[in-house]
Amino acid sequence: DARVTQTPRHKVTEMGQEVTMRCQPILGHNTVFWYRQTMMQGLELLAYFRNRAPLDDSGMPKDRFSAEMPDATLATLKIQPSEPRDSAVYFCASGLSGGGDTQYFGPGTRLTVL
Amino acid sequence: QKEVEQNSGPLSVPEGAIASLNCTYSDRGSQSFFWYRQYSGKSPELIMFIYSNGDKEDGRFTAQLNKASQYVSLLIRDSQPSDSATYLCAVNDKGSSNTGKLIFGQGTTLQVKP
Numbered sequence: 214d215a216r217v218t219q220t221p222r223h224k225v226t227e228m229g230q231e232v233t234m235r236c237q238p239i240l241g242h243n244t245v246f247w248y249r250q251t252m253m254q255g256l257e258l259l260a261y262f263r264n265r266a267p268l269d270d271s272g273m274p275k276d277r278f279s280a281e282m283p284d285a286t287l288a289t290l291k292i293q294p295s296e297p298r299d300s301a302v303y304f305c306a307s308g309l310s311g312g313g314d315t316q317y318f319g320p321g322t323r324l325t326v327l
Numbered sequence: 328q329k330e331v332e333q334n335s336g337p338l339s340v341p342e343g344a345i346a347s348l349n350c351t352y353s354d355r356g357s358q359s360f361f362w363y364r365q366y367s368g369k370s371p372e373l374i375m376f377i378y379s380n381g382d383k384e385d386g387r388f389t390a391q392l393n394k395a396s397q398y399v400s401l402l403i404r405d406s407q408p409s410d411s412a413t414y415l416c417a418v419n420d421k422g423s424s425n426t427g428k429l430i431f432g433q434g435t436t437l438q439v440k441p
Contacts (some may be wrong), residue, residue, distance in 0.1 A: 244426065244427045246391060246427075246428075247351045254432065255431065255433045256371070256415065256431045256434075258428070261426065261427075261428060263427075264425055268426050268428075269426075269428070304370055304371070308427045309427075310426065310427055311376070313359055313376065313430060314359040314361075314419040314428075315359075315361070315376060315427075316361075316373075316417075316427065316429060317373065318363075318370040318372070319369045320369075320370050321368060321370050
C-alpha cells in the first residue's frame with residue numbers, strides 16, 4: 214500500500230524551540246512538496262524538490278524555515294526558532310515528474326506553538 | 328499572479344441531488360487539472376484528474392473541462408452525506424518547467440443534508 218508518511222502526526226512545542234518534521238515520499242516518486250494549511254490562508258506551498266534538488270523555496274520564511282532531502286526516501290522541514298504564528302498543519306506530498314503532475318498527500322503534521 | 332478561484336461556499340444540497348462545484352483558473356497554458364477532497368482534520372485526497380476538454384466520468388463523479396473558458400467543474404451525482412467535505416481544485420503551473428507544481432484554490436465546502 215504505497216502512501217506518503219509523515220512524522221510526527223502532532224507536535225506541541227513552546228515558542229523558540231526547534232521543530233523538525235519528516236516525510237517519506239512514495240517509493241519511486243522523485244518530486245516532494247511541502248505545504249502549510251491554515252484556516253485563513255488555505256493551502257500554501259512552502260518548498261519543493263525534484264530528484265532531491267530544491268527547485269523553489271520562495272514560499273518559506275527564509276530566516277527560520279529550512280527544507281532538505283538528505284536522501285530519496287526522506288524529506289525534512291525544520292523551523293528554528295518556532296513562533297506561535299507557525300501553528301498550522303504541514304503536509305508533504307509526492308509525485309513523479311512526467312507522471313501527469315499528480316500529487317499524493319501525506320497525513321500531515323499538526324503543529325501547535327505555544 | 329496565477330490564480331485558481333473557487334466559491335468557498337458552503338454549498339448545501341439535499342441527499343440524492345447533484346452537487347456542482349466550479350473552478351476558474353488564470354493561466355491559459357495550464358494542462359493538468361485536479362480535484363481533491365478533504366475531510367475535516369484529514370489530508371487532501373485525489374479524486375479526479377482531467378487533461379482534455381470535455382467530460383470525464385468516474386462512478387458518481389464527473390469532471391468537466393473547458394479550456395477556452397478556463398473553467399473546470401466537478402459534478403457529484405446522487406450526493407451522499409459522506410460526500411460532505413471541502414473540495415480543492417488544483418491546476419498545474421505551466422511556467423514551472425514541468426516540475427509538477429500545482430496551484431490550489433481555496434476550496435469549496437459541500438454539505439449534503441440527509
